[in-house]
Amino acid sequence: MKFTRRTLLAAASAAALLAAPLAAEAQNLPRNMRMVIGSTSTGGDTYQNSAIVAEALSEKLGINIKVDAVGATEAFKAVGRDKRGTTIMMFHDQSFLGNLYGVSGYDDPFANYAVGPTVAINPGNAYLVPADSPYQTMDDIFAAAESGTRVRVAIQPGGVSEIGFTAMKNAAKLRAPGSEENIVAVNTGSQSDKNQAMWDDLADVINxxxxxxxxxxxxxxxxQKAMRFVWITARPETLEQAPEAGMGNTTRDDLLSYASPKTHVPLNESEDFTFDKEFFFLFNKDMDPAIIDAIDAALTEVFDEGKIQERQKESFFIPDFLPTAEAREHLTKKRDTYRKVIDDISAGS
Structure with missing residues (x-):
């Protein structure tokens, strides 16, 4: 096909028209934007995921977005006092789980903030035992609790770390009512603290x-530091999207053997408990909705282009874009499911 000057000009004009809506929406955005995150670590998954998204958004919208690792409490405060839209937040399910567990500093994000689009899943939430543990499977753990043995589980209370522990207690209760009392928490802090609890023989299982x-x-x-996986909480549909090579020397098929349905931790009589750690935006509830629309439109284009998915998978994230309206509906249902599990266990305590 021969391209004339007129053909090229027409193509350029068409591209400009297609880009015009996004360019117009971008005009509503501040030139410099701060993305606060619910973590103080610049080496963790929240920062890593946020940096990937911030870079893609900055390039698409032609603005500067800086990721600032201030921690959950400070991040919520920063977003809550900025109606102009110069501060936005990226976090994960901890934002509503912390509220459900009554952790100080965690207001209801659905009532006090505007929940925005989802962008990625970290499918890595897991539970492990020492390599020489007598517990080979979750069934062994539930059987031990049923027989009267206390099973100590090291968690960081109040969120992603604790929801799987709550699910363990719920599953034990379904299997043998009363046995959930033998699934006991060892409350620690960071991942290194949980690891150390195992190595010091203070915990039988760790998150x-x-x-x-x-x-x-x-x-x-x-x-002494050797461990074994016994449970990965991610949905099998999520893990199946991970690279076939998996992580390190553990293949995707290996990982799937620790997830539902091969590893059975019941939520109720008909389905297993699963948990995907999802990352999403949070905005000031009084912020100009046009800013959210601009971010939605930009992310739609970014994910349609496909490059960001490659970067996410390189870092063992699963691409998970839902625009704001769909994300709010999805996350509200997810919050309600886990609230019922938490309430049921709390009622039986």
């Missing part, structure tokens, strides 16, 4: 992650 703990599953079983 961990594929990313942080896979290395310890590759140690010789005689090593």
């Amino acid at each position: 961990g992650s594929i990313q942080a703990n896979e290395q310890f599953t590759q140690l010789d079983p005689s090593d």
Whole structure:
């Protein structure tokens, strides 16, 4: 096909018209935007995921977005006092789980903020035992609790770390009412604290992650620090989107063997408990809706182009874009599901 000057000009004009709505929406945005995150770590998954999204948005919208790791309490405060839209937030399910568990500093994000689009899942939430543990499976753990043995689980209370622990108690209760009392929490802090609790024989099971703990599953079983996965909470549909090579020396098929349905932790009589750690935006509830519309439109284009998905998967994130309206509906249902699990266990305590 021969391209004339007129053809090229027509194509350029068409492209400009298509880009015009996004360019118009971008005019409503501040030139400099601060993306606060609910973590103080610049090496963790929240920062890593937020940096990928911030870079893509900055390029698409032609603005500067700086990721600022201030922690959950400070991030909520910063967004809550900025109606102009110069401050936005990126966090994950901890934002509503912290509220459900009554953690100080966690207001109801659905009532006090505007929940925005989802962007990614970290499928790595996991539970592990020492390599020499007598517990080979979750069934072994539930059987031990049923027989009267106390099973100590190291968690960081009040969120992503605790929801799987609550699910364990719920599953034990479904299997043998009363046995949930033998699934007991060892409240710690960071991942290193949970690991240390295992190594010091203060915990029989720990909450961990594929990313942080896979290395310890590759140690010789005689090593004091050696661990084994027993449960990965992600939905199988999520894990199936991970790279076939998996993480480290643990393949995707290996990881799937620790997830539902091969590893059975019931939510109720008909379905297993699963949990995907999803990252999403939070905005000031009084912010100009046009700013949210501009971010939605930009992210739609970014994900349609496909490059961001490659970057996310390189970092073992699963692409998970839902525009604001769909994200709010999805996350509200998810919050309600986990609230029922938490309330049921609390009522039985």
